[in-house]
Amino acid sequence: MPDSIAEVVEEPVGVDASTSLYQRILNDIRDRIVSGEWEPGYRIPFEHELTAEYDCSRMTVNKALSQLAKSGLIERRRRSGSFVRRPQSQAAVLEIHDIRIEVEALGLPYRYELMAQTKRRATTVDRERLGPGPSVAGQVLALQCLHYAGVRPFCVEDRLISLAAVPEAADQEFLKSAPGPWLIGQVPWSAAEHVIRAAAADSETAADLGLASGAPCLIIERRTWSAERPVTHVRFTYPANAHAVVARFTPSDS
Amino acid sequence: MPDSIAEVVEEPVGVDASTSLYQRILNDIRDRIVSGEWEPGYRIPFEHELTAEYDCSRMTVNKALSQLAKSGLIERRRRSGSFVRRPQSQAAVLEIHDIRIEVEALGLPYRYELMAQTKRRATTVDRERLGPGPSVAGQVLALQCLHYAGVRPFCVEDRLISLAAVPEAADQEFLKSAPGPWLIGQVPWSAAEHVIRAAAADSETAADLGLASGAPCLIIERRTWSAERPVTHVRFTYPANAHAVVARFTPSDS
DNA sequence: GTTCCTGATATGTATATACATAATCGCGGT
DNA sequence: ACCGCGATTATGTATATACATATCAGGAAC
Numbered sequence: 001m002p003d004s005i006a007e008v009v010e011e012p013v014g015v016d017a018s019t020s021l022y023q024r025i026l027n028d029i030r031d032r033i034v035s036g037e038w039e040p041g042y043r044i045p046f047e048h049e050l051t052a053e054y055d056c057s058r059m060t061v062n063k064a065l066s067q068l069a070k071s072g073l074i075e076r077r078r079r080s081g082s083f084v085r086r087p088q089s090q091a092a093v094l095e096i097h098d099i100r101i102e103v104e105a106l107g108l109p110y111r112y113e114l115m116a117q118t119k120r121r122a123t124t125v126d127r128e129r130l131g132p133g134p135s136v137a138g139q140v141l142a143l144q145c146l147h148y149a150g151v152r153p154f155c156v157e158d159r160l161i162s163l164a165a166v167p168e169a170a171d172q173e174f175l176k177s178a179p180g181p182w183l184i185g186q187v188p189w190s191a192a193e194h195v196i197r198a199a200a201a202d203s204e205t206a207a208d209l210g211l212a213s214g215a216p217c218l219i220i221e222r223r224t225w226s227a228e229r230p231v232t233h234v235r236f237t238y239p240a241n242a243h244a245v246v247a248r249f250t251p252s253d254s
Numbered sequence: 255m256p257d258s259i260a261e262v263v264e265e266p267v268g269v270d271a272s273t274s275l276y277q278r279i280l281n282d283i284r285d286r287i288v289s290g291e292w293e294p295g296y297r298i299p300f301e302h303e304l305t306a307e308y309d310c311s312r313m314t315v316n317k318a319l320s321q322l323a324k325s326g327l328i329e330r331r332r333r334s335g336s337f338v339r340r341p342q343s344q345a346a347v348l349e350i351h352d353i354r355i356e357v358e359a360l361g362l363p364y365r366y367e368l369m370a371q372t373k374r375r376a377t378t379v380d381r382e383r384l385g386p387g388p389s390v391a392g393q394v395l396a397l398q399c400l401h402y403a404g405v406r407p408f409c410v411e412d413r414l415i416s417l418a419a420v421p422e423a424a425d426q427e428f429l430k431s432a433p434g435p436w437l438i439g440q441v442p443w444s445a446a447e448h449v450i451r452a453a454a455a456d457s458e459t460a461a462d463l464g465l466a467s468g469a470p471c472l473i474i475e476r477r478t479w480s481a482e483r484p485v486t487h488v489r490f491t492y493p494a495n496a497h498a499v500v501a502r503f504t505p506s507d508s
Numbered sequence: 509g510t511t512c513c514t515g516a517t518a519t520g521t522a523t524a525t526a527c528a529t530a531a532t533c534g535c536g537g538t
Numbered sequence: 539a540c541c542g543c544g545a546t547t548a549t550g551t552a553t554a555t556a557c558a559t560a561t562c563a564g565g566a567a568c
Binding site for chain 4: 311
């Protein structure tokens with residue numbers, strides 16, 4: 001340990017020398033935003049402050065902030081500074097959407113109900129659901145929930161959480177509030193995959209949603225990773241008339 | 255007509271003075287790529303060549319090219335130059351997908367069939383379908399097509415083209431090849447909006463697709479704009495089991 | 509002929525500097 | 539109290555410059 005390699009590097013620890021400085025600044029800020037440490041509306045340090053913090057030129061900081069602005073995470077205002085934006089309907093599909101917000105946007109009262117909660121050792125099927133990545137071995141938490149808009153069921157949520165990635169979830173009771181918003185606050189996710197498809201409701205889902213068996217449904221599945229590691233898989237099933245996914249796109253920003 | 259408004263503008267034509275130089279370079283290159291003028295594999299001019307062409311510093315050109323690389327449109331290789339990338343499965347939903355390619359990826363022979371083609375003055379409904387924007391007034395072309403995978407119908411296409419935006423479409427016969435690929439080659443699109451939803455097949459669509467009436471379908475609608483101007487609206491209807499939309503996402507690039 | 513080295517080249521990152529622009533603050537005048 | 543105007547401030551864009559790094563081409567050495 002007291003030796004050759006150690007002496008070359010003098011970094012504080014945990015700093016990846018391979019990534020560029022502006023990329024490191026960008027990642028630092030992005031992580032603080034997606035983790036919720038800096039909430040929407042929070043004023044990000046001024047360029048000249050970050051310049052001092054990272055001991056670099058303003059151009060370097062500017063490059064990082066400009067990219068964050070372009071990707072929609074922050075908003076920059078002259079003379080005022082840069083602010084964390086509230087999650088816009090921006091990229092839509094891509095957004096980790098919050099069903100409560102979705103329901104309330106329709107002007108209906110939101111209610112959440114936990115139907116089942118199971119803790120078990122991950123089966124092969126569970127591992128497939130969570131997707132590729134290391135350390136999926138351990139235990140998982142399986143949840144079935146129902147989201148209501150007014151008195152009517154709005155969507156069924158079927159979720160799997162990797163306790164290897166989120167050990168705190170084992171102690172949580174998801175009786176009052178949905179696991180989605182809690183997870184977002186808990187784990188800074190770094191990648192997500194969405195699959196959107198249509199299907200006929202099976203008899204169980206149909207019963208939960210108050211539909212005829214075989215009624216058309218929209219199914220949105222999402223896998224989430226945090227630093228290459230699978231965190232959760234969730235499947236939302238909506239009655240066909242209740243929901244649509246909207247995505248706006250301009251090739252390379254605009 | 256020879257009057258007030260016309261006199262205010264004195265630009266050479268089409269050059270927007272409000273956008274910055276690097277943004278203009280970015281747009282120019284992007285347009286040439288999405289229009290197909292520069293095909294995948296094409297070597298984009300070197301930075302020093304663009305520097306000369308736009309009479310600016312290398313940093314400015316570099317900013318434009320770096321962003322295009324980050325958004326995945328081009329690939330940059332040291333010492334070799336920058337190249338147009340082949341459309342990756344990248345942004346998925348957002349991608350203008352080609353059904354022929356989709357079908358052939360399944361290993362099935364592709365066949366296309368034109369069911370109906372109508373030219374008419376744009377109705378109110380047509381204008382709504384095309385979306386907001388100027389000059390939607392004129393004539394439109396309405397098309398109904400069927401795409402086959404092997405012997406079985408794969409999806410129904412219901413398309414509206416604004417002849418104000420694409421006058422050449424009036425003279426086209428879409429008997430042999432689908433309007434989608436042709437349009438992409440014709441009009442450099444600058445923005446697109448997708449709506450994805452599920453629905454029960456109406457009797458007509460069900461008949462076309464060989465389904466029972468009321469069978470669940472996945473519907474993908476897309477509006478496309480070229481420079482703020484509506485170009486086309488298209489609705490693809492797939493049997494529920496035939497298709498899913500996949501989107502991968504990393505907040506602000508990665 | 510093969511291996512290795514060297515130089516040329518294009519991109520990648522960072523710096524200091526400059527000026528433009530938008531928004532805000534505060535001062536002074538009416 | 540209100541209005542207007544200039545000063546201040548943070549961001550937006552562009553420049554010239556510098557050095558790092560990956561990669562390729564061509565030649566030297568074996």
